[in-house]
Amino acid sequence: MLNIAVTGAPSTGKHQLVSALDLALKGAGRSACVLVADPSTFSAVPAGYDLVLLCGLESAEQAHLAADHAIRSALAVTGMAYCVLYGSAPQRLAQALGAVERLQPGLPLRDQQPAGRSKLWVWVCDKCSDPVCEHRLLSDLLAQRASPAAP
Numbered sequence: 013m014l015n016i017a018v019t020g021a022p023s024t025g026k027h028q029l030v031s032a033l034d035l036a037l038k039g040a041g042r043s044a045c046v047l048v049a050d051p052s053t054f055s056a057v058p059a060g061y062d063l064v065l066l067c068g069l070e071s072a073e074q075a076h077l078a079a080d081h082a083i084r085s086a087l088a089v090t091g092m093a094y095c096v097l098y099g100s101a102p103q104r105l106a107q108a109l110g111a112v113e114r115l116q117p118g119l120p121l122r123d124q125q126p127a128g129r130s131k132l133w134v135w136v137c138d139k140c141s142d143p144v145c146e147h148r149l150l151s152d153l154l155a156q157r158a159s160p161a162a163p
Contacts, residue, residue, distance in 0.1 A: 017049035020067030021079035064094035
């Protein structure tokens with residue numbers, strides 16, 4: 013069973029992430045204890061967590077910056093490794109699931125490609141520097157401009 017600690021400054025969505033991550037792991041048949049961790053517990057139980065997830069700040073409010081700095085300092089003092097998660101709630105969940113997958117390889121926990129999104133098209137010739145290829149592309153573009161448009 014994995015012990016996963018989620019921490020972060022106030023209003024970073026750590027409670028929402030704990031619920032979503034716990035639900036996703038249970039749905040995938042993985043056994044894990046996912047909880048919101050108080051930074052003071054990091055020094056008390058340095059080896060108690062298999063994975064520590066820190067919800068990064070999305071705003072620069074001074075009170076939240078101080079809390080975030082205190083959490084990072086507590087983690088640094090213990091030498092505990094942690095993953096910082098940024099973005100919307102679904103993006104943070106995907107990042108957290110990716111961290112669990114790296115820790116416990118096996119069946120994938122998340123889709124390799126977000127639903128409803130197609131793969132980005134990659135333009136191969138941007139970096140090939142083949143003068144013949146570039147000449148052909150330019151010639152084709154100029155020929156398209158010169159030909160009259162079909163009605």
